[in-house]
Amino acid sequence: MSLLSIQNLCLSIHGDPILKDVSIEIAPGEILGVIGESGSGKSLTAFSTMKLLPEGSETTGEISLNNRDVLTASEDELCQMRGRDLGMVFQEPMTALNPVQTIGAQVAETILIHENVSRSDAMRRAAETLERCELPQVQFPLTRYPHELSGGQRQRVVIAMAIALQPKLLIADEPTTALDVTTQAEILILLKRLVGEDDMGLMLISHDLAVVTGLADRIVIMRKGEVVEAGKAATLHQTMTHPYTKALFEASAHQPDRSEAQIDAPLLRVEGVSRDYTLPRKTLFGAPGMFRAVNDVSFQIRKGECLGLVGESGCGKSTLTRAILGLEPIQSGRITLAGSDVFTDEVARQKMQVVFQDPFGSFNPRHKVGRLVGEPFFRLGRKARNAEIDDALISVGLDVADKDKFIHEFSGGQRQRIAIARALITRPELIVLDEAVSALDVSVRAQILDLLVDLSARFGLTYLFITHDLTVVRAIADRILVMQGGKIIEEGDTDALFNAPGQAYTRALLAAAPSLPT
Amino acid sequence: MLRYSLKRLGSLLISLIVASLVIFACIEVVPGDPASFMLGINAQPDTIAALRDELGLNASIYERYVSWISGMLTGDLGTSYTYRSPVTEIVAERLVISLPLAIYALTLTVLVAFPVGVLAATRQGSKTDISVMGATQLGVAIPNFWFAMLMVLVFAINLRWFSAGGFPGWDAGFFAALKALTLPAIALALPQASILARVMRSSLLDTLSEDYIRTARAKGLSKRQALWRHALRNALIPVLTIIGLQFSFLLAGAIIIENVFFLPGLGRLVFQAISQRDLIVVESVVMLLVFAVIVVNFLVDLAYAWVDPRLRSHA
Known part of the structure; x- marks a missing residue:
């Protein structure tokens, strides 16, 4: 009963x-x-x-x-x-x-x-x-x-x-x-x-x-x-x-086809980077406390590579992302993109774009798609800018007519495509994907992953793929960094790392991740 | 909680010291010599000098600040230039009207705004809600001196329930004095209650759509129980902020209503003192108002911590 x-x-x-x-x-x-x-x-x-x-x-x-x-x-x-x-x-x-x-x-x-x-x-x-x-x-x-x-x-x-x-x-x-x-x-x-x-x-x-x-x-x-x-x-x-x-x-269980990826010389170098946060003062005149969110992190991404960065919430991966994008100062170390320092060199910023997790929250809801995507090109004339916007929209699988719509008229997957179009328009070399597919349904997620792989092959893009989702990172990344407590504790090629994790923490992460029967 | 209170108290003292310095400095730079103002334009320079000496205006800035502060701490605010009587007395006379009036008006504000705000929020979109929103809009929009005059016309002149103005003093009996303050308090409370009711309504609507209200309903609480046990206390946080601001305003900003009802309150005192260059009165009253505002903010901070445990631990 x-x-x-x-x-x-x-x-x-x-x-x-x-x-x-x-x-x-x-x-x-x-x-x-x-x-x-x-x-x-x-x-x-x-x-x-x-x-x-x-x-x-x-x-x-x-x-x-x-x-x-x-x-x-x-x-x-x-x-x-x-x-x-x-x-x-x-x-x-x-x-x-x-x-x-x-x-x-x-x-x-x-x-x-x-x-x-x-x-x-x-x-x-x-x-x-x-x-x-x-x-x-x-x-x-x-x-x-x-x-x-x-x-x-x-x-x-x-x-x-x-x-x-x-x-x-x-x-x-x-x-x-x-x-x-x-x-x-x-x-x-x-x-x-x-x-x-x-x-x-x-x-x-x-x-x-x-x-x-x-x-x-x-x-x-x-x-x-x-x-x-x-x-x-x-x-x-x-x-x-x-x-x-x-x-x-x-x-x-979708696995995008990454057979065509060409991997070259190092593009992004992160060398001994540390990032401290000031904690609120405990007493009125006492020295404020310090919290080291990123602790002496070094790694490289080679051109054409997709590097996965995994870790649980609070491990410092978002802080590291902001540092790489040049958005927050670092207390020690050096970050360079194709040789130019991300904090001082404007060129480095042009070559680097980001796609965030929440495709709705990261757009101004009162601007039309054309303006959202074309914003980096405000100095270009109207005609040239429109051509660039059309190109970007077409390359992510959207329609040219979409540029006159508002962001709320799109589904979650389409919004993430627009976010990618906005990242693509400056012809960057590196795109940082910060939990970019985490909020999407599985079928949409599979399409976006395919799109990313396709764009990488067409434009020679390099990705830094930040996520807590091990299934996704396994599907798309060539190499993986595991971050815990502000440090990179393990680094390795995706298959090698999944098959033979070296650290206890990595093993615990992999064991905890639910998997589908095959 | 004790730690939090002590820290708040510490920042209260610092604010008071900074405020006293700022007020003193402002008064120093105001043009116009009180001595020559008091003696008129035909005064001889030596008479003015003598008066300046008597008023202590020739001492150094530092000495004057210290004597002002130490006087204040012992309850001696100096002597008014124009009234020629102790400022403490003058201010106290006015304060026994202004303080009760502010408390009276604020009590009315809260008594009206809370139930009205809750009623409108629980019946969002209903006729009750729409009429509450309309009435409060009107309450904010009506100039309160006009509303005050209207009340005088209806309740004092036509119905003769209240007197049209003046204050008999607390010696005339508690209820007689309270009665004299009733119309001014209502006039002051009308816009404040309208604002507070709207804040209460929107704050409560926000909390009612929170996830933990859904959790409470899933436990088996009725809508009404969820409102009283979970929503109301969370909704109070923005409401407390507004109440704090309103009290400060009611204490010092009642000047128009004081004029309509011919009440000798603090607002009128400051107004007269400024126009007569009676700087020592201005200084003292402004300092008193600053003190009141800072103390009210301190109480609001304590109330925040009582309502929201997160503030206690972040301290």
Whole structure:
């Protein structure tokens, strides 16, 4: 008998159909992975189950949890069910907790709201629940505030809040997407353990096939508000029939063809670079503290090469990127591009461009694409500039007419193409890609990776590819640097490094990265 | 929290010292000799010199600053050039009107703005919200002296509930004095309450769309519970900033309303003192207002830390 049964669920918001005939079942103790790209309706399926939907939502069909219909329940009944019968864990642990309340109070609240117990009893149980989520009271007393915890620790608090009353169903919406790969692995193990201990059902929502495949019993693939395929997790890659599922598996393991790459003499030299940050003063007249974010880093990138730089958040990779771009001063060392110093030589800056992670946030929303892309050429006449803009747009696979549109009219993948066009227009030799494909869906990511490889071959481009995603870096990089605590701890050719990592940290990173069955 | 408070207190003292230097320097460079102003244009140079001597204007800058500061610390603000009576007395007389008036007006502001702001935010887009937004827009736009005169016309002249102006003094009884301050306080509170209600509304709307409100709802809290337990305290941070600014303004900036209601408050005192070159009064009142502003900011800082634990640990 199933714990959660969703039958023919349709959802429309302000008349726009979002979900179409979604049917999903979860048995007690079962982990169901729900996979889909952005806009596939996977999160709204979860929110429908909680009946926490935006204004203007209309639903038809049936959602029954433990034989109680959710969609027809009154708001009072729903408030009783939420938190007690079903708990939810969210994507963004940094913002999912109330910043002005202690973690103890927030976990205890789940208990207090549903049970008639004293505050001290609730706090005692909150402490037990946090212990279950591997936040021992010695290190993480109930009086801690969310800002005193890391992302992974906060996610454990969110999980503790969700399981405090041992609900029958737990919904986890992209619970590890915002976390580092090693933290992700720990949280996934925790979820699996809790499901086993409490015989909970778990709906695990993710865009990442590899994450879900490793954990789930069954998988449902969603696309544009519909379930297109369902099957056992262990065998889905063999039994899949829907073309979209096949495309998804292919895109996840996509390997762009880099056979034509010509590698030459060194282009970028980073020699003994250190970057210090001043910490706020502890006392009014005391000397400010120093934090060394990048510590004596040296490496080279040869012309035509794609160098991957991997590391977890806080390892100093973004700081290093800003230094290479000449955006922030360094305290020691030297960075040269084709022999010219990036801090003093204007020529070096012209030969170097950057593409950032967030393709929307890095554009001025009030400028048209033509102006965004053509900005470096404001001195050129209108006609010459338009010709350059057209060239750049065509080379990234966009249309010339796109230059009169605004950035919000494009999808995430198209925006990243525009960002690449903006980088290409000055005919740079080096492009720094700072998590440039991390925010993209797998199928779009595969296209962008192909584009990058194609552009590299056509224009002789060199890439510095910065990412936390090992799958991506394996697909595109020739050589990899592993960064930890401000230092490069390992360097090597991609295949050699993946097959025989030398450092314990690299091995831990590789072991934590989820992989698809082959 | 104690560490944070002590640090704030330290920066308060430094601000006060810097402010006193700036005020003193400004007064020094203002043109016009108070002695010749007091004696009129026909005064003999030796009379002026004698008066300058008596007023202590011939001492060195350094000596005058020190005697001003040490006087202030012992409650002696000197003698007014024009009134020829101790500044402490003059200021105290005015302060017993201006301070209660500011507190009264601010209390009204908060009492009106909080519920109105919360009501509008919880019913965003409804008729209630639209009328609140319209009314507060009007409240900001209406000049408060005109609103004050309108109130005098209705409540004092036609209905005869209140007197049209003046202040009977606190000796006349607490409620009689409070009654005399009621119309001015309402006139002062109207624009402030309108601003604060709008800030409250938008701040609360921002917090209500935060992720942790969704988390709270997923725990089983109703909309109302999520609002009271999670949204309100987070929404207070920008509201506190505005309240701090408003109190400083109400204390010193009530001059027009003081004139409409014929109240002998601080604002009128400064205005008169400036036009009569009574620099020692100007100096003292400005210093007093600076002191009030800095102390209010200190209290707002403490309130921030009470609301937001992140500030306590960043200190």
